[in-house]
Amino acid sequence: MSLLGPILLAATLAVPAAFLAACFVPRWRDEALAWQWLAPVPALLAAAAALVAGPFDLSAPALKLSLRLDLPAALLLAVSALLWIAVGAGVLRAPAAPLDRRVAVSWLLTLIGSLGVFVADDLLSFYLVYALVSIPAWGLFAFDPAPETQRAGRVYMAMALLGEAFLLAAFVLLAAGEPHGSLRIPDVVAALPVSPWRDAALALIVAGFGAKMGLVPLNGWMPLAYAATPIPAAAVLSGAGVKAGVIGLVRFLPLGIPLVGWGEALAALGFVTAFYGVLVGVTQPNPKAVLGYSSVSQMGVIAAALGMALAAGDAGAPALVAFYAANHVLVKGALFLAVGAFSARGVRPGLWSLLALALALSLAGLPLTGGFLAKAASKPLFGYGFAALLAAASSAGSALLMLHFSARLPEAWRYEATASPGPLVRFWPAAALGALVLPWLLFPFVGAVGDALSLAKLWDGLWPILLGGLLAYALASAADRLPRIPVGDTIVVGEAAFARMLRVGALFDRLDAAFSRWPAAALALLAIALALAWAAAP
Structure with a gap:
């Protein structure tokens, strides 16, 4: 493993980059585009190796490049690579048309960034791959000439550039606060608590990564972009792309040292975002917009968990938060594929509708689903006080929002102008089942399955679902009186x-x-x- 790990780390970025380079050679272009769904395979193998054998790294001082893969990053890299492979196989296996080539190049650039953020270990590398996961994603949907898509593209790009500006300033302050001139992320973060620019750097870090995660008030771009984005791009962006913000907070918050004020402020911001996403989401008729607000809410829960960990100085939080986020990658990607299948009238009512409902309620922690394990993993971070009560209430809110989504799902065809590729329509049940099952294979890396299956834990997962069901029943009678908040709100x-x-x-x-x-x-x-x-x- 001493040699294999670094090779796989290098291949995680080098193989997608090779596919990208082949796109600019005319005689190789069509074949490269047809097979680029294989580009994330080295990343998947690297993640599996890190999960089995432990962390490993790669340093190239001549290139000013440092890569590292530890447990939190490996969890997110594994599921992100799986999602990119699955969606890419259903979209890009046929030779692309001229317009599709532009989208495919944007796809590969975004892919490189989406995988790279999980392995980058220095400021310069991280900033480069973070820019790739943010800016080229514009090309996955904004080539559509429809006015609403063009508007969504402008808003997305403005927010991406704003986040990049925040992070550039934050990284300058981080580098200035490191007394030995190191640009490695662990070094600059270790120096942050005693840096004279600590508060300014933390504010910029939260603002920069918060913009990517859709934290209030920087949330409006997310549902607006998802509603305008074709299903394949929405699946990878909502599942894997947005986790660049999550890994950013995990990497750059000094979680091993208690910072009570900053932790409580981040937790408060996270809870506000979690409930705000639910309140606005239940007013949306478009299932894709509902999923966008669901992502806002779920990212708020993650921010709240990280805030509680920052206040407590909990150095073990990254793995638990990463597992929660990994479950979201799988579930949200599969839910967008479900929207594509329903909009194409490719789903028979009955069993598949129940599967979609179980997948949706997984986000709220439905017992025996992967989401139940994610809630069990995050619960220790909230303790047993008021924050724990808010976390449970957010689960009930998620159940309410996901029941609203399930009710709107059969009418997805009304809002989807672009037909989903046939392979994705046929593939979505497998993706849904994988999203429900795969977290059970990953959970042993962060907790004990037997402890999670205790009667007390099962009840903890069930009662918010029941409460959310009661709220959904009450809301159904008042649906006509709800305000129609436009997609994008802020x-x-x-x-x-x-x-x-x-x-x-x-x-x-x-x-x-x-x-x-x-x-x-x-x-x-x-x-x-x-x-x-x-x-x-x-």
């Missing part, structure tokens, strides 16, 4: 404010034009009159 508010600013600017332009026609003497007399009036006032 983005829509920002756009309206920007439009008002433009109108105010136009008013000032008209006033400037009017005053510019006055002679200078008239303006002087007006100023003198105003001064005399002020002087004469009692």
